[in-house]
Amino acid sequence: MGKYVLKSLLQIIPVLFIVSLIVFILVRVTGDPVALMLPETATAEDRAVLTQALGLDQPLYTQYVKFLGSAIQGDFGQSFRYNQPALELVLERLPASFELAVAAMFFAVLMAVPLGVISAVKRNTFTDLIISGISVIGKAMPNFWMGIMLILLFSVMLGVLPVSGRGGLSHLILPAFTLGVGLAAQMTRLIRSSMLEILNQDYIRTARSKGLGRMVVIVKHAFRNGLIPVVTIMSLQFTSLIGGTLITETVFSWPGLGQLLVVAVNTHDMAIVQAAVFVIAFIVVIINILTDVAYRLLDPRIKYD
C-alpha cells in the first residue's frame, strides 16, 4: 500500500511538468499582455520598455527555463494585473471554490441518493419514469441558464435569497444548487443501476427468504454495497467541480478560482493562468490518488500492487 502511494506520488512530477509546458506555451502564443496593459495612446517605445522590463523580449526557451526554475521554488511570477505573486492570489481563492464544490456535492448527494434508490426499487414504474425524466432534464440544462433562472425566481421575484457575491450560508444556496443539479442527475442514474445490480444478487434473495422486511434488506444490505462505485464517481466529480465552476462562479460573481481564471484569461494575466492551471492539475492528481486509495480500502478484493 505504502509503495503504491509512493509510486503514484512520483508520477505527479512528469504530469505537472507536461502541464506546465503546455500552459506556458499556450499563454505565450495567444496574445501580448503588454498591449493590454498600456493605454491605447502608448507609443512603440513605451511598449518596448515594458516588454523588456517583463522579460518578454527573451527567447521562449529562456523564459521557460526561468519560469520552471522559480516554479520549483513555489514562485509562479507576478500577476501583471494585481502586481502580486500569482500563486498567492490563486491560493487565496481556493477556499471559496472549495466551499462551493463541497456544498454542491452536498446538494447532489442529498438529491441523488434517495432518488436513485427509489427509482431502483420501483424500477419500470411510473415513479421510475418521472425520476429518469427529471435527471435527463437536470443533466441537459446549461448551468448558466439555470443560474439566471434561479436568480430571477428566488432573488428578484420572491426576494428570499441574495443574487450574488460570497457572504453567509444564504449566498451559498443558489450557486451550490445550480452546480449540484447536474451532478445529482448523473449520480441518480449511477445509483439506480448499481442498486439494480445488487438487488438481483443471491445474498439479497437469501436475506429476503430469511423473512427480513423489504426496507431492512434495502437499507442494511443493498444500499451500502450499492454506494461503492458512487464514492469513486463522487471524488472524480469533485475534482472537476474545483476546476469546472467557471461559468457558475461568473454568473453568481462568486470570488473563487474559476472567476479569477476567467478574468486572467481575458486580461492575459499569464502568471495567474499558469499558477491556476498548475494548482488545479495538482489537486486533480492528488484527489485521483486518494480515490484509488479509498477504493482499495473499501473493497478488499482489489490488490495493492
Next chain:
Amino acid sequence: MKKRQWTGLWITLLAVVMVLSACGGKSTSTNDSSATEGTGSGSASTILTVAAATDIESFDPHNNNNTSSEAVLVNVFDYLIKNDSEQKKVAGLATSWDQVDDTTWRFKLREGVTFHNGDPFTSADVKYTLERVAKDETLKQNSYFKNIVEVKAVDDYTVDIITDGPDPLLLNRLSKMGAGILPAKYIADKGFDAFLKQPVGTGPYKFSKWTKDDRVELVKNENYFDGEPKWNEVVFRVIPEASTRVSELLAGGVDVASSIPSTDIARIEGEADKKIVKAPIQRVLQLIFRQTEGSITADPKVREAIDLAIDKQGIVDSIAGGAGIVTRTSVTPGNFGADPSLYKTSLYDQEKAKQLLQEAGYAEGEAEMTISVSAQYKEQAEVVAAMLEQAGFKINLDVLEASAFSERYSSKSFKEIFMIGIGNSLFDASNNYNRYMLEEAKGESDYNNPEVEKLLQSALVNMDPASREKEYQQVQQIFSEERPAVYLYQMEGVYGTNAKVNFAPRSDEMFYADEITPVAQ
C-alpha cells in the same frame, strides 16, 4: 471492518461540509448584514452600493490602467487639480497654480490636510508621488508622466514641477489617475507592500476592505478637508455578468449598476422605483484606415464612399439601444480642442456612396477589404459590414478575441480597416491625434500630410491655449475632408439606479461617491 470504514468516511465528509459552511458563514456575515441594511427601505440610507463589471487592479494609482479602477480610487486619493463634472479644472490638493516659465509650473498646496493615518500632507508627498510615477518605467501610468524631470519642494506648501520641454498638458496629467497623491512618510516607514494592503490617501473615503473580484469597502473620512462626506460607507461590488448585475439592481442589492446592456433598459425603466440614467463617455467608435500605397483605402473616394454608406444613427438606434451620439470628430465637447461644428452630425447617402465607388473604378463586389474588430464590438461591425455590402463593397469581417485584437493592434498588423473605440483620459485633442503623426502612423495607417504634421507638432508644445485650440480645430476640418478615420458615434454610459439615490453620471465614468446623493424622504 468494512462497516467501520464506511461509517468513518461518511462522518468525515459530513464534518468537512459542516466546518466549511460554518467558516463561510462566520467570516463574512458582518458585511453581509451591513450591505443589505444600507440598501433596505425605511431607515436612513447611509451605505451606498455601486456595482461595476470589473474589479480594480490594485490600490496603486500609478500602476493601474483601467477606468473602473480610477472610478473607485478617486474616493481614496486626491489629485492636485480636480476635474469637475463638466471637466473644468478646479482646486484639489493644490489651491492655485501658475506657469513660471515654459517648463516650470508652481503649485500652492492646501494647508491643514491630513492623510487617513494622521500624517500631514506636504510638498514632500507631492515630490515623492510624481517622481515615482515619472521615473519608474514599469508603472502602467509612466507613459503619461515621464516628461516630468523634477519636482522641487520650495517650502512645505509650495512645489515647482519641471518638465523636459513645454508641456501644455501638464494640468490634464495632474488631474487623472497616476497623479493620486500618496503618503511619502507612511510608505517610507512601512514599505509599498504594506501600503497596498492598508492604503492611505487624503480622500473623502478611507480604505476598509478589499475582497478581490467581490467588493471594495470604503468608510467615511471624518476629517476630510472639504467637509464631511455624505455616506458612512461606500461599497463597490464586482459583478461581471450583466444579467446578474441587472438582477442585483432589481432585487435591491445595489443602488447603482453600471454598463446596463441595451436589451435590459426597458425592463429597468418598467420598474416603479428604478431609473435608467445615461451620459456620453470619452469613447468614440471609429473605423481607422490603412492608407499605404496599393491599399484600396488609400483612395480618398473609397474612404468617402465608406463614410457615406454607413447609417450611423441607425447603428446607435438598433445596436446601442439609443445610447450614442453621432459625430464626425473624435474630439468631443469637454475635450480641449473640440470643434462643435462636427459634433452631433453625420453623413449618410447610400446612392452617392455607390456612385463614388464606381468613380473610383470598382464594380459591384470588386472593392474587397477586411475589417478587424474586437469581439466586444462584434454586433456594430456586423451592421457596418452589411451596410457597406449594400453599397457595393465586399467585406471580410475579422472578429478577434480581446487579447488577440490587442496584439494585432500593437504590432500594427491590421489589413485595410480596423474598428475600435478610443477613449481620452487626458481630455485633450493630442490624445486623439498623436497616432496620425508621421512617426506613430508608420505601419498602422501610414497617414502622411505635412500640413497636419506641422499643426500637430506645434500643438504639442504650444503653451498658448487660444492658438493651440485653433490648431486642433484646423486638424479636425482637414480630417473631416480627408477621412483617415470614419467616426461612428460617441458612446454613452448606461446606468441603472434605484429611486433612493440621485446620480448624474460623468463623462469620465468616475464614481465620486459624494456626487451621488440620497433622495430626501
